[in-house]
Amino acid sequence: MTVPLKFVVAGPVGAGKTTFIQTVSDTPVIATEAQSSEDIGKDLTTVAFDFGTLTLDGQLLHLYGTPGQDRFDFMWEILCEGALGLTLLVAGTRPQDFAHARKILEFITSRVAVPFIVGVTRQDHPQVWQPHDIAAYFGLPPNQVVGLNATDPESVRTTLIHFLEHAFRPSAPLALRTKE
C-alpha cells in the first residue's frame, strides 16, 4: 500500500479553493463550511479545511484546501509540511485580494520548503487579471503562475500537470523541489 501524498490548495477567501478540490476529487469532498460572519461575497466559508482524494495510477493524493482568513494561519504551515506541493489560488477578478494572497504565499514559503505554483482563477470572465501580470505582482517568474477555471475538470488537471512539470523538471532550482 503506497503512502498517500499531500497536496495543498491555499489562497484568500473566494479564490476557488473548495471548488478546485470538488472539481477534481474522486470522492465526495469533506467541506467544513459555516455561515460567514463577514461580507465575503458568498454565504459560506471554510472554517477548518476541505479534504478530497485523487488517485493517479494507483497513487493516492490527499487534497487539502486551507481556510483563507488570517486567524487560521497556524493551519497553513501545518498543512504544507511534508506536502508534495502547494497551489496558491487567487481570483483574477478580485484584485482587492492580491495583497492578502501575497501575504499568505510569503508566509508559507518562507517557513516551509514546499514547491508551489500560483493559479489565477476565473479566467473565463471577460475582465480578469492575466497570469503574467499576477506573476509581476508576486515577483515570480511567469511560468510559475497559470490561469485556470476551477469549475472545469480539464483546467484543474492541466494546472496539476503544470505544477508537476514545473516543480520537478530535472533542471528545476533546488528551491522549487522538495526537501532531499
Place this chain on the structure above:
Amino acid sequence: MAIFGDFQDHALTDLLKVIGSRSGALFLHSAYHRRTIELSVQQGHIEAVYLDGFPVASDPQRHDIFHTLVVQREGTFEFKEHPQPQPRSPITTLNASLQAVAATALVPEEQLPHAETVYVLHNVQAAVPSSLADSWNELRPLLADGGSARQLAARTPHDEQHLRWLFYQFRASDLIASKRTAAPPDAAPAPASPSPAPQLIHRLLGALRRFRGASGT
C-alpha cells in the same frame, strides 16, 4: 490584458512593478479630489502627470498629487498599454519622486506582511528612499541571514508593528524579498524526507495526461 482595481487595495509602487517595462497610461479615476490623474509611463518610467487631461508641469503640484495619491488611496485604476511605445526621454523620470513619497505613507493593516514571514536581502543595489535610510542601515545586517518582524522585534528597539511597516516599505523598494523554502531560523532542523522519485512524478503526469486525452483535449 486587464490591470484594474480599487486604488485603496494597491500601492502605486506595486502597480508600477506590474507594469514593469511597458508603456502606456495609468489612469487613477477620482483619485485626486475626485479628479482623474493620468500617469504617462514609458518603458516603466513615469514621464508625465496629467490632471483631468491637462499636463502638470510644476514640481510642487506633482508632489502634492503624489502625496494625495499615496495617503488617501481613493478611486479606481486601470492601465492602458500603448500598442507602440514612444521613445522615452532619458532624463525625465518621476519614479524616484513617487518612491520618496510612498516610503512615508501609512499602510492598511491587512496589507502589511505577516509578522512571521521571513525576509532576506534582495536587490541591495536598489535605491534606498532617504526617509528609510537610517532604518535600512540598522536592519540590513540583521537581514543578511533572514529574519521576520517578530524575530527582529526581540533584537531591536522597534516594535513588531513598525517592523512590519518597514518590511513593507523595504519590499516595495525591492530591497528585500521573502525567503522562499527556508525553515524558520530558530527552529530545530526538520527531519529529512525524501523527494518524490522521478518515476513517481512520471506516473502522476502520465495519469493526468491520460485523463486529458480521454476527454478529447
